[in-house]
Amino acid sequence: MSEDRIALEVVGLTKTFGGLAALNGLDLRVREREIVSVIGPNGAGKSTLFNVITGLYEPDEGDVRLAGRSIVGLKPHQIVRLGIARTFQSVKLFPNMTILENAMVGQHCRSRAGVLGAIVRTPAVRREEARIRERARAALAFFGPRLVGYREEQPAFVLSYANRRRLEMARALATEPSVLLLDEPTAGMNPRETLEMRDNIVRMRDELGLTVLVIEHDMRVVKGVSDRVVACDYGRKIAEGSYEEVAHDEQVIEAYLGRRAVG
Amino acid sequence: MSVPLDAAAPAATADRRPVLELRGVSTHYGLVSVLRDVDMEIFPGEMVCLLGGNASGKTTTLRTILGYVQPSEGQVLLDGEVISGLPTVEIVRRGVSMVPENRRLFGSMTVRENLLLGAYLRTDRAAVEADLERVLETFPRVRERLGQKAGTLSGGEQQMVAMGRALMADPKVLLMDEPSMGLAPVLVEQVFEIIRSIRALGRTIFIVEQNANMALSIADRGYVIQTGQVVLADTAENLLRNPLMREAYLGEL
């Protein structure tokens, strides 16, 4: 198992909105089974980076490669099928679908029943449906007992904030990704929940073998999960390395952390 | 998490009359109870923070004060007068002003227009001009941006405009809803710097925060609210020292 293979590579990525460069020649490499944190002040282009990788935006310049193949120009749903899943900064669920259904939507890209199949309900389609259900349940079970059992049939909107985040992640896991992008996975969580989430992120790598790219503001989480940290500002990479290296980088302190946070 | 509530009233302010007071306020959304018998007092010149987790009732407290939600029991008083039951406009007119979560500027209007909208209800032009000048003195960077569309400002600048906009109403109480929400650490520091400078103007501030550490470091007193009930009320220092607080909100496990 070569741990050094590059799972996701971003080369010279540039994206401007109305003259303002959200991304400005950003380079980034994520190795397989690595957790990389992206930090940086608001407006540094972190979310734009995620949006470009997942195909929501098309870059003005540069390339995004998944396992060496360019995925620029593909639609978001195609990119999911190729193995990149994500969560959103502000949790985005299908609030009126049940918890299980939310996860089952994640399995959509791994199933193929068509109109005729659905109408006639062939045995193959039924088997597939059962498989979708089983795998969605497995994804929910990753977060322990919180999302399973009787909760499966509850609409997503009844969930507490932390559980919404967990469900969003479970939905992403249900797409059977190889690369997972997490956008501020602990925002709005209390310290206890934050710590648990930190552990879960590590488990995703260790138990599921996922490659994880995470945007995070909480430096304790960044410290706890990251194999590597990349700091951005103005759409550019300003530092890269281990947590300790980046946290003590002058530029990073100046632009992002501030004096107090480091001390 | 039960702590005697009698530590709530700060001794130093016992003889003064509160600017803003919630007396036994309960709020319902339909059949669901959200706030239960909440008592709070904010005294002139004081900075009080309200802490609590998600959906603990923090936002509802603010909405109740502002009249978006009518308390089903209890009263909200401003300067000793009952304001609960009044429409929001009237409450704002009487001197309650809020800096909303996420700043929420009018992005397509200029910074100047934004600031002037803060003084929408005021008719004394001269005084408004004077206040505008004072706000610009407090935030010199905003002055440079006056003619710019508010949507084009950076996050920190936007926060200043949002604060300035609230100040333009010359309020008796300034409410702040999660000013540090979703900001980078360096910006959080900046924002609290701004809040300190507003405090220095002698304003009465009621701030709702998740970042308990930061909030308590600059506030006089704090209330902790959980599932719609006030569970802790004490001075900021005491709260910072309170072991339960430390575990639940200050992130020290």
Added chain:
Amino acid sequence: MLGAVGGFAHGPHAEEGEPRSAAVTTTRVLAVRLRWYERVPWRRVVLVVLGVAIVAVVVVGTMKTLGLPEAQRYTGQNWINFVARGISQGAILAMIAIGYSLVYGILKMINFAHGEVFMAGAFSSLFFADAYARSGFLDRHPVAATLICVAVAVAASVLTAILLERLAYRPLRSAPRLVPLIAAVGASLFLQNAFRGFFGPQPRGYPRPQVLGGQLSILGVPFQRMQVLVFVVAALSIVALTFLVTRTKTGRSMRAVAEDREIASLMGIDVDRTIVVTFAIGGVFAGIAGVLYAMTFEQVQFTMGFRPGIAAFTAAVLGGIGSISGAALGGLLIGLLLNVGPALFLTGFGIPSPFSLRDAFVFLVLVLVLVFRPGGLLGTGEPEKV
């Protein structure tokens, strides 16, 4: 635990019995390949083809029309008349369009019943106009009589608009977008039939002061007086509205409410009142437009709001909804298109009775604008953000 999780960590096409291990995930990426046709941007292809086809039809049609033999060709005067009518009709459409635009700007909803607001104004003022015409007051004091009619029409339109807001839309303000739209469709149907019930289904003649009949020569080109009046009134009122919105406190409050209702109320702006004012302004314009329309065509009927309403909405979208100048521009363009388009583009193909297809034309434009430039001509045209 691990076993359970491993259950979803294998390939999409893997069979049930395949060995499951975490390691499979990393190689799976290569297993999924997109076929060539999945990389083709089909939507864009369709759009380009569609665009090219339409441009081709327009160009070829125009050329063919202009190249028709003398006997079948329109004269220069024909074209001037087409254009003059287009402009005056466009001016009326612009005034209706403003109502759509303002309401859309502030509530983000299509006030589908705005055409009926317009109809209400025109219809209600009929009874005054009719009485004045019979008593001779209309021709003795055309200005005063017309102003009274306008006042009545404005009052009726404003009342209708406010009632509409109060009874049909306000209770739905926080509902999902489709809900108020459907309510608006219902309200439109209701208003039409209510007026039909009140005043009967038959068309009624609407008198026009004699001074407004006949022609007026401007730069040697003869225009109908009515057309000139329509244009002047529309231009003046649009200028006035622009001033109101950009320069006054009311305007500022409207813009604030349009942008962020909740924060506006925090500023002490009475949101409900501002929305009512917006509807009322839309009503004022609809009322004025109603009288102009009625005097132009000298007839009112309960169905008169529907088609102008749709055309005006199209105009608002064409110009960029939410923008006053956009509504004006859009109105003019739609007016022109309705009056010139069929003759110019279709005659050449030998399509019989090209003007019977003019409504189809309006909708075609609507589709094209929305498809190619959803923000409208003066809008931003930016897609919505994530």
Added chain:
Amino acid sequence: MLEGRSVVRALALLAVLSLVAASCAGGDGGDAGGGGGDGAIDCATVEFGCVEVGPDDPINIGTLLVISGADATLGQDSQNGVRLAVDYLDGAFDGQDGTLLDHPVKLTNEDDLCSAEGGQAGATALAADPTIVAVIGTSCSSAALGVADTILSEKGILLFSPSNTNPALTAEGTHQPFYARTAHNDRIQGAIVAEFALNELGGKSAATIADESPYTQGLTAAFEVNFEAGGGTITGSEQINSEDTDFTSVLESLKAGDPDVLYFPVFVAACSLIIKQARDIMPDVELVTSDGCLSSDTLKNAGDAVNGVFASSPDISVFQGDPFYADEFVPAYKEAFGTAPISVFHAHAFDAANVLFDAIEQVAIRNDDGSLSIPRQALRDAVFATEGYDGVTGTITCTELGDCATDVTIGIFEAPGWPVEGGTDEPAVYSDTKSLDEVL
């Protein structure tokens, strides 16, 4: 288990099928009760049977007219005509309904919605009611064409229209046996108007405007055929939408062909607008319209512009001169309905109702207990045999194809001398009588 259920399903299917079969078999067994009259007709054996009217029951006449929607004035007006006919059964317009054969007459009103589905729904409802003797309707040709005429003819119920003018309804091959009308066939009117345009107006070229109703389609088609046959040229035919208000561009484009005459037999709303707009755009062109427009509303709505506009119509100078129409009928109409006649076919409806009543009187069998038996086929035959009936709209003689206004005198009136409320009531400037055989 599964098998058990499929047996049940099969049984259920069988049950359904047998029911269907039963309904087919039983469907055509006419159960129009055989009261058995004492006349020559035996209701039990005669085709379509008889309508039985109990001793105290009213005679039930259906109407199938458009009474809602945009065209409601048309149907409402006809319905008013029928109601007046009922009123007049006692020989006076007194607001008191008269009786027919000592029975009151009850109107069962259905709406044809001016559409095929309205025609079907209404005709089905009327056909299902065994007490319905005959039906006055439809208003709109589209409701009758292949729909109401077929449904009612299958049941042997007479459909007698006061306002369908579309030629296809009485054309060979498409005419349904129980369909008749007092409205004139467009072919005659179109021909006479064309003749007028060619000979009286001296027009060499003409343009036409139709709207989306079969009525105007029929008239313009008839006009065009006859005008060209007479040596004229048609320079343009446009079609408009009757709900539109701006016809200037249409007129402008017709003007390009430089016609001498513009023929636009559309309805009041569009017609008044066209008159006004055409006066501006083509002041030299002679404007000719037809009875769909010949209304006091047009005079009112179009104002001065209407002066000099020619309108064709059955020559109602017949009933103009007839004091009955002017002095009795119209005042009675106003008294009863609050307005002057709101459309054109009230008189045709009045005549249709009266012809029908006469026919009922002729064929009804009075039973001893005071009940009536009205044989359907005989009733139809009696109506179709009407000859020389002196109606308000002229002399009525029915052909085998159901056209009862056969020898139609079409008059052309020049505004403001239109024979309507508000007009100056001058005689027709041109008048001609043609029979269906004479026209194309």
Added chain:
Amino acid sequence: MTGQPMSSWIRAGLAAAATSIFLAAVGLIERFRDLNLVGEEVTFAGLVMAVVPFGVGYVLARPRIERGERREVPLPRAALVGAVAGIAAGLGFGAAAVAVDAFGVDRVRAVFLNVTEGLIELVTFGLPPVAGAGVLAVMSGALGALGGAYRRSPERWRRPLGTAVVAVLVLGFLQRIVPIALDQLNLERDWLYSRRTGGLTWPGAALAAVVAVLASVVKARLAERWRDLADRGGSEGAEPFGGLRLRTALFVAGLIGVAALPQVVGSVVSEVLGTVMVFALLGLGLNIVVGYAGLLDLGYVFFFATGAYTLALLTGATLNTFTGQAEPALSAELGFYLAIPIVIALAAATGLLIGAPVLRLRGDYLALVTLGLGEMVTVLVKSPWLTPLVGGPNGMRNVTDAALFGFGFRSPQHFYYLGLAFVLLALVVSHRLAASRIGRAWTAMREDEQIADAMGVNVVRYKLLAFAMGGAIGSLGGALFAVKIGSLTPASFEVIVSIQVLGLVILGGLGSLPGVVVGALVLVGLPGLLREFEEYRFLAYGAALVGIMALRPQGLVPNVRRMRELREEERAQDAWARASIAQEREDEEEYEEPPVEPAGGELRP
């Protein structure tokens, strides 16, 4: 009740007065003064005049939610409130009548056509106007009090009473349907309906009321027993109606009932049912587009027209012409069953074609564009340009009657079976699609398009699929319509069809299959039965659309998820608050609590 001062009752009363005045002005009172419902005493006009004050009393006596609790209004107070509001309503209405009378009825009538002497006489009971207005006020007060009291009367009285009144009124309204059906069944009708008045006879009404009361009581008993049984044990054996055998029997009985229906109800009702089926098909198609995929389509008539005209052209229908009939410019002579697949395929393809360019539009823009497309079809079928193909305004005739082995389906009682077959087919297809991964993708897309895309749902494909499926089913509706009528004219394809179909889908409940059927029955069936109110049909439609949106946006038979969507967004705060609070508490208690009831299931305040 504490916060409800007298002035608010009076305001409600005046609103009721305004309603009455409105109803009078549009003609709903005077025009139906002779429409007898029961005897000669209960007329429709009287009913309208009585319903308004009664209704205001009823509404004012509704329970309120205060401090998180539902509070019932005490009975005497309910009656008082109703009386006050009723008197206000009567006074307002009466005052209007007096004012009109003083001003001169004729002068008012010059503007408001329906304000006649007769109306004033009716409203003032033929007394001098002022006295009449007084009587009106007193009667209104009494009715208002009755309304308030009725609302607060005990359930076991209220139910049977309400059922009886409704039953009598329904029979009264169906006076043109039921007697004919009785006739066709060779049953005596004169005991129930009077030939003279047209309406119910008094003995008939009394009998109907008694039957209704009995039925209501029996139903309540049964429901009670059912509850008891359900309470006693949740096991399979405890089913109130026995085991499988009984259920099978019921199923078969139901099936036979459905099959025999047209023979029982006669041709008129069958005809109405046929129309209901056509519209149910349209509704099922539109439901896929709007209910499942969340795309508001206001131009659904497009597919209706396409289906109808395509079928006509494929099966050798002819054009109506000036002098008879003619062959269309392009036609085939296929049989119905051969043509139908082609029609469907063509409609699906058209759906794709028009869907492709417009799919990226936001909801309300899409609504407008589709409205435009619907209008375009209307314009095109009328246009001279296409007259040689589809007959223009004259339309087409001789559409196939879909004969199967010589068994034609044109007549209403036969068409029922054809329609039923296709509706069932469409129901099955809709249901299966909804329950599949496709349905899930639609739901996800409807909830949040971009997120669905980001989660692997090809949004464009599924939108197009919705359009195609919706188009296919809609075109079936069109084809059946053509078979049913046999003639096609452009008047049948106006924009109002789109609105009607949308209305029925919404009334039933977006995304709900039973809802579509119920919606079609109510919005198409009911007007079909109450044809004398045709003139007011669209007035009622409009009011219904507004009312449903305000009071019950989830529809009559809601789809659970759509209901959540509509309610959750509507009261986002509410749902969030209750759910999160409940959840949070639960979380603290280490997930041991039983599940929390999700939002919904409680009346709106």
